[in-house]
Amino acid sequence: MARTKKNRLIQMAPHFSGFKPQGLQHKPNVEVLINFEEYEALKLCDYEFLTQAEAADLMLISRPTFTRIYESVRRKIAKAFIEGALIVFEGGNVDVAHWYKCAECDITFTLIDDSVQCCPLCKSTEIKLNN
């Protein structure tokens, strides 16, 4: 039986479309596709230094699923790095978190549970969608 793939939560999609190796004689003929959930996994662990357990919680996935995604993106980047391949970001099964701004205390935040529409810091309900 086919399992429905659940969407993974990411905080933000990358703001550029990929990477190109420098100094090649020919246009690279190898392309590595990195989807947004892989991008997010790498960002959370190797850029924001979260543990895999913390990152899995943020993305609303199990720890083993996270580990699989994380290993996949590291291998892809190694392949691109060694072989001089293009890296292209592409979609994936993701929901992008909605960012809100509080009118009272001016912080920006996401709501994991959209049913509670208030600022996590001051509990004000004067919040505005920010993306």
Ligand SMILES: [Zn+2]
């Ligand atoms: Zn607030």
